Amino acid sequence: MSESRGRRRDGDAEHPAVTLSNGYRAVIEADRHQPGAFTLVVDGTPQSHVSLDDPSYLSFEYVRRIGHGIDLIAPEGEAITAVHLGGGAFTLPRYIAATRPGSRQQVIELESDLVDFVREHLALPKEAQIRIRHGDARAVLAKLPLGLKSTVDVVVVDVFSGARTPAHVTSMEFYPLAAGLLKPTGIIAANVADGAGLAFARSQAATLSAVFAKVALVVDPQVLKSRRFGNVVMFASDDRLPFERLPRLVASDPVPAKVVDGAELKAFIAGAPVVTDQTAVPSPPPARSIFQVKPGAPRA
Template sequence: MSRSTRGADRAEPGHPSATLSKSGFHAQIESDRYSPGSFLLVVDGTPQSHVDIDDPTHLNFEYVRRIGHGIDLLRPEGEAITAVHLGGGGFTLPRYVAATRPGSRQQVVEYESELVDLVRRELPLPRDAQIRIRHGDAREQLASFPPGLVGNVDLLVVDVFSGARTPAHVTSAEFYTLGRTLLASDGMIAVNVADGAGLAFARGQAATLSSVFEHVSIVLDSQMLKAKRFGNVVLFGSSTPLPFERMPRLVAGDPVASKVVAGAELRNFIAGAAVVTDQTAVKSPPPGRSIFQLKP
């Protein structure tokens, strides 16, 4: 019996679930009826991860696909990288990196130990993947990585959510400066931000990331620029020019077409937004009740 079949057998009956001790949230794993072999991790009613056991290169969520494009442009397929993921969820991106860049060294920080246990039990990680899991707060763990990682990380992914909102302490210039110390000279940070009409939170995050990194681009649904919908904005930052010449074409061809904002257009997007500090940081805005409702 294949691993994917065993995973399906475990994850199907009664929606395997766990109560997360630190937040009190309820987490469960549900089958994706539209994609055999795929599953959704739902936390506090919010779909947080989509995992395709049969094909870990299948990135279903639009913001995850954007980060996947960034990874592919950062380093060629097949070239092992060193990656740190703040926020574990269903380990979708660590699975993707392990599949496309065998031999990569990865570390994942997840706050909720019960969530890690649930995912590893129901949706096992590939046995040959070099993925180390650290339990604890993302910012605290970021400050305690071993010296050998400092200055040697190719990719830092920040996808930290408590329910449907990003905690304030992982949105400040001080936090991003701490993250920068981990990165190699040409390493890249990728940040997932959720925001709604007006994009005030995303503008502040773009301003903040730009105060720490010399080169910043953001990718988002064009309708969000018109302030018509709540959704995800992915921000990329690096100390060297981002290798994103092909990014506009890649994201334009996604199922939900997206736009790359950089250079003068990014400066216009940021205009008037203040850099977020530890003293001014706030949680990301909550989505409307209907935003993440799952169809019955």
């Protein structure tokens, strides 16, 4: 494959790497503990874990939680329509293709160079119906075909620039664009990263609650208590969330989590401001030490 838009290779056969047009370095690392599995690291941040041998395996904690939500939105094995904002190594599109054959999926990814790099080294399944659209998530979202309106089962919002979510995909003006794609029973699944105090996560929960009738969070209790930086998965819908089994599923994960909704969600928001385009800020940066992994050590 030819180089594109200044994409510069700087890795080796064992650790393929490129410097992307935005200046970030992307590396694909083999998982030493799971043959056939790989981690995509961008700007020092592990962004995706992919098992080519078993795409139904989800390694990262927050991705497993989103996967549980996707499992519950339709009967097992039934094809769905999904839109993914943020591509990475296409972990969830591969998961949906494996667990729900025949699903139609669209992935919006800003970094075309990253898409080329991943597809070269971690090829997508040939039978998967995954269309990739290049560009800014919010801009492309507003221009998707009218035929997608009100037809989508799940929109996954997992947009990162390095280790931070850009401000313009966190606001009251952004979320209705995603909501317009959803069928009446469709859901939003958003990955929110935050640290001490969870001010960013609280404001995102407030914003989703201002747009959607139903909102629920899935979070590690230690993160909920603001004891460490982590991910808060947020689900939202204008219909009921079909998550009766979700508390048991997330509680039995290798890293247990809990579901926060109803009165507990209201207490979590506790007057946090709704985010607008005028007030939006990027998600807080994690300490670099959070992602420092000793050679050979397993990743979450």
